[in-house]
Amino acid sequence: MTTTLERPVEERRLLRRARRSQWDVRLAPYLYVSPFFVLFGLVGLFPLVYTGFLAVHDWDRLAYSRGEFVGLDNFRFVLADPVFRRSMVNTFSIFVLSTIPQVVIAVLVAALLSTRLRASGLWRMSVLLPFVVAPTAAVLIFGSLFADRYGLVNAALTELGLEPIRWHVERLWSHVAIAGMVNWRWTGYNALIFLAAMQAIPRDLYEAAALDGAGRVRQFFSVTLPLLRPTMIFVIVTSTIGGLQIFTEPRLFDDTPAREGGPSQQYMTTTLYVYARGIEDQFYGRASAAAWVLFLVIVAIALVNFLVVRAATRRSER
Numbered sequence: 001m002t003t004t005l006e007r008p009v010e011e012r013r014l015l016r017r018a019r020r021s022q023w024d025v026r027l028a029p030y031l032y033v034s035p036f037f038v039l040f041g042l043v044g045l046f047p048l049v050y051t052g053f054l055a056v057h058d059w060d061r062l063a064y065s066r067g068e069f070v071g072l073d074n075f076r077f078v079l080a081d082p083v084f085r086r087s088m089v090n091t092f093s094i095f096v097l098s099t100i101p102q103v104v105i106a107v108l109v110a111a112l113l114s115t116r117l118r119a120s121g122l123w124r125m126s127v128l129l130p131f132v133v134a135p136t137a138a139v140l141i142f143g144s145l146f147a148d149r150y151g152l153v154n155a156a157l158t159e160l161g162l163e164p165i166r167w168h169v170e171r172l173w174s175h176v177a178i179a180g181m182v183n184w185r186w187t188g189y190n191a192l193i194f195l196a197a198m199q200a201i202p203r204d205l206y207e208a209a210a211l212d213g214a215g216r217v218r219q220f221f222s223v224t225l226p227l228l229r230p231t232m233i234f235v236i237v238t239s240t241i242g243g244l245q246i247f248t249e250p251r252l253f254d255d256t257p258a259r260e261g262g263p264s265q266q267y268m269t270t271t272l273y274v275y276a277r278g279i280e281d282q283f284y285g286r287a288s289a290a291a292w293v294l295f296l297v298i299v300a301i302a303l304v305n306f307l308v309v310r311a312a313t314r315r316s317e318r
Helices: 006-055 073-080 082-113 120-126 135-145 152-159 171-199 203-211 216-227 229-243 248-252 270-280 284-317
Strands: 057-060 065-069
Touching: 006 057, 006 284, 057 284, 073 082, 073 284, 082 120, 082 171, 082 216, 082 229, 082 270, 120 171, 135 152, 135 171, 135 248, 171 229, 171 248, 203 216, 216 229, 229 284, 248 270, 270 284
Parallel strands: none
Antiparallel strands: 057 065
16 A cells, blocks of 8 residues: 555656656657658758859859859849740640640549459559659650651651651650650559549449439549549649659750750750759859749749639539
8 A cells, every 4th residue: 555655756657647648649740740841851941942042142153253142133134034934935835735634644544444444453553664664764765756867756657658747856846745755654653643532432422323324424524523623633733843843854855955955945944944054054043043933933833723723612512
């Protein structure tokens, strides 16, 4: 039996344990997620802040000028540069040609994979194979397909009696070729995301729709697509972020002059512009300003996507 003197000691121990358990409940979730934010601060937030610092300073290594505060001069130069404006147009053109078909095809492929297929696991794994292939290898393969003189696509066009396409010279066709590379690599990845969302839709809804006389196509448009809206928001936002930062495909699309995006910058993207001005020309201030302009554009487009989809969701719920 505990004595009268031992009771306060035991009560204090229980009180300390209760307090520790309360702090554990409060702090444990933050400790679990803290590694991500620490890593993000080191490899994401710090480079972003440091790039903003370079963007407002004269940090051009070729001119041996470092650290002089110039305010918004680098932004004015970048926004007035015709090459930068051309790169923005190219970026949006490739983005539209890749993102819209990519999302549409991914939804259709996911709908086919959600049906009862033999060896369904094999088919679902196969759509992810292009994503596993290294981007450099994919670009080299498509470089052979879209070569101007000996490409397989032009060889097929010649056999059909059509004129060959100058993929590396004509602006629109170069965008189509680069967008084809992006679509080939990322469509299967997005299809699996849509497939996971489709598998989570309750089967009761399809059974109720079938009892009401709705066929497969009607069920797809009336049941599947409305319930895919949150997943579609996620895919569109991530595709927007990735599509506006495209670099590998135009960088390796041609060997000479690849860093400038073609002889007349016909497929130079904004990230390629940042690379050319920062790494090649070593105008760090101007390259940082261009990177920040691209960052603000991506944030603005992501916010517009979010607001438009949220407004459409609220309108459909009324």
